[in-house]
Amino acid sequence: MEQALICKFTVYSQTISDAHLSKKCQEIAQKHQQHYNKLMEQLN
Numbered sequence: 338m339e340q341a342l343i344c345k346f347t348v349y350s351q352t353i354s355d356a357h358l359s360k361k362c363q364e365i366a367q368k369h370q371q372h373y374n375k376l377m378e379q380l381n
Contacts, residue, residue, distance in 0.1 A: 339373035342366075 343366050350362035 339369050339376065342369040343373065 346362045346366035346369065350359045350366060353359045353362060
């Protein structure tokens, strides 16, 4: 699920023309990337 959210918000950030919303989507994607990394650390 985290990977799906990373992909979605990355695409949103690249396609949204509003700079503020684009930046917010990038931040959300980064947050989910951090969640994903923590989950993977726990599994290894």
